[in-house]
Amino acid sequence: MSDLSPPPVARRVAVVGAGPAGLYAAEELIRQGRHDVRVDVLDRLPAPYGLVRYGVAPDHPRIKSITGSLRKVLDDPRVAFHGGVELGTDVTRSELLDHYDAVVYAAGAAGDRRLGIPGEDLAGSCSARAFVSWYSGHPDAPAPLPLDMERLAVVGAGNVALDVARVLARPVADLERTDMPEPVLAALRASAVREIVVLARRGPQHARFTPKELRELGGLDGVDVIVDPRQLVLPEGAEPDRSTKANLRALAELAAAPLRGAPRRIELRFHARPRRVLGEHRVAGLMTERTHDGPDGASVGTGELDTLRVGAVLRAVGYRGLPLDTVPFDETRGVVPNDRGRVLDAKGALCPGEYVTGWLKRGPSGVIGTNKLDSAETVALLVDDLDRLPDRRLLDLEAMLIRRGVRPVGLSGWARIDSAERELGASRGRDRTKIADWPTLTRIGRSPHLVPAEPEELPWPS
Numbered sequence: 001m002s003d004l005s006p007p008p009v010a011r012r013v014a015v016v017g018a019g020p021a022g023l024y025a026a027e028e029l030i031r032q033g034r035h036d037v038r039v040d041v042l043d044r045l046p047a048p049y050g051l052v053r054y055g056v057a058p059d060h061p062r063i064k065s066i067t068g069s070l071r072k073v074l075d076d077p078r079v080a081f082h083g084g085v086e087l088g089t090d091v092t093r094s095e096l097l098d099h100y101d102a103v104v105y106a107a108g109a110a111g112d113r114r115l116g117i118p119g120e121d122l123a124g125s126c127s128a129r130a131f132v133s134w135y136s137g138h139p140d141a142p143a144p145l146p147l148d149m150e151r152l153a154v155v156g157a158g159n160v161a162l163d164v165a166r167v168l169a170r171p172v173a174d175l176e177r178t179d180m181p182e183p184v185l186a187a188l189r190a191s192a193v194r195e196i197v198v199l200a201r202r203g204p205q206h207a208r209f210t211p212k213e214l215r216e217l218g219g220l221d222g223v224d225v226i227v228d229p230r231q232l233v234l235p236e237g238a239e240p241d242r243s244t245k246a247n248l249r250a251l252a253e254l255a256a257a258p259l260r261g262a263p264r265r266i267e268l269r270f271h272a273r274p275r276r277v278l279g280e281h282r283v284a285g286l287m288t289e290r291t292h293d294g295p296d297g298a299s300v301g302t303g304e305l306d307t308l309r310v311g312a313v314l315r316a317v318g319y320r321g322l323p324l325d326t327v328p329f330d331e332t333r334g335v336v337p338n339d340r341g342r343v344l345d346a347k348g349a350l351c352p353g354e355y356v357t358g359w360l361k362r363g364p365s366g367v368i369g370t371n372k373l374d375s376a377e378t379v380a381l382l383v384d385d386l387d388r389l390p391d392r393r394l395l396d397l398e399a400m401l402i403r404r405g406v407r408p409v410g411l412s413g414w415a416r417i418d419s420a421e422r423e424l425g426a427s428r429g430r431d432r433t434k435i436a437d438w439p440t441l442t443r444i445g446r447s448p449h450l451v452p453a454e455p456e457e458l459p460w461p462s
Contacts, residue, residue: 058179282311289301
């Protein structure tokens with residue numbers, strides 16, 4: 001006698017965020033063998049890949065190539081992409097919880113940390129995150145500042161600070177081979193910037209640069225890199241680890257390289273703590289305090305002040321997560337409170353069916369691959385919980401959104417955007433040129449019968 005019992009119903013999971021953390025979570029969900037799972041991936045942008053598309057420097061194509069493996073996740077028939085859908089505006093947290101077996105928040109860290117000093121809000125002072133978003137073609141990012149100054153400061157001791165300095169100093173001819181939008185290239189061609197000073201509050205042994213990024217600076221055509229070798233002398237008794245020693249060797253190589261009288265300069269300056277951004281209506285300078293490293297590695301001020309004459313200040317002191325709709329949020333840490341990925345409420349109790357991964361889980365740390373391990377931990381807990389979670393009245397997300405007048409950009413819509421960008425790039429002898437404005441992205445992504453406009457007709461933001 002045959003078993004006439006109905007087959008088990010597939011469990012449905014919503015993943016909020018189509019960057020690496022969200023797509024790695026989707027991949028883990030469809031690869032685990034205990035449950036038949038269907039995954040809806042939501043993102044407020046019409047294009048997937050998050051910071052891989054909008055945060056990795058355009059002149060680092062090898063890192064960007066990870067989109068090939070991420071695309072395979074989206075191509076799986078068990079995964080659906082819903083771009084142009086914002087949590088809290090187009091669909092609410094409570095609606096997702098009512099209609100999905102589980103929800104994974106993977107929206108990353110879209111904010112930035114501040115210096116907390118006077119003058120930080122002057123015109124010409126902005127975050128490196130905003131600057132990176134602009135040159136990466138993010139549709140929310142107009143040009144954050146005019147590049148009409150000869151000298152500017154970048155505050156930070158990580159690779160984002162070096163990315164910003166390198167893009168500003170690099171010959172534009174090198175960048176014309178990347179996927180940068182045309183308005184960004186035009187602004188960089190017209191840039192008056194000739195000197196970039198990168199400031200670190202502590203000594204070189206505490207910098208989070210990597211040797212590869214440092215050596216890349218030394219290989220730029222038409223750029224002198226200045227490092228004072230006296231600043232590379234470590235405090236007595238300091239015992240750097242292997243990675244720090246490699247960093248120090250790269251810095252020593254830069255310090256020893258002869259200056260060539262190049263038209264542009266990048267200076268790396270340590271033990272310089274920003275105290276005040278100077279100027280009346282826009283940035284005219286930056287006051288810094290000289291520091292030394294205390295016994296515990298903390299930056300200790302000496303009271304000795306310097307004034308650096310610059311026309312702009314870019315702070316590269318870290319990204320920060322932002323709240324999502326009514327999802328619990330730790331304002332101090334900028335993360336969703338959680339226990340290894342299970343979301344916790346303000347009292348520390350578990351929120352059934354809610355999970356978090358990526359930077360929104362642990363803070364902005366690690367490399368892209370770190371998100372894979374992070375998502376595996378979260379999804380393992382989710383899968384363990386599925387048998388205990390109540391059945392939901394499953395939601396036809398796309399039908400509900402369309403009834404509300406919201407037209408999601410599906411995978412076919414992203415494919416049209418992708419094709420249009422490749423056509424635009426081919427017209428200029430490049431692999432791709434990013435489309436950087438909302439009207440064009442949504443027009444192409446939501447129009448199944450659209451014939452893409454000729455490249456010169458695509459509207460660009462002013």
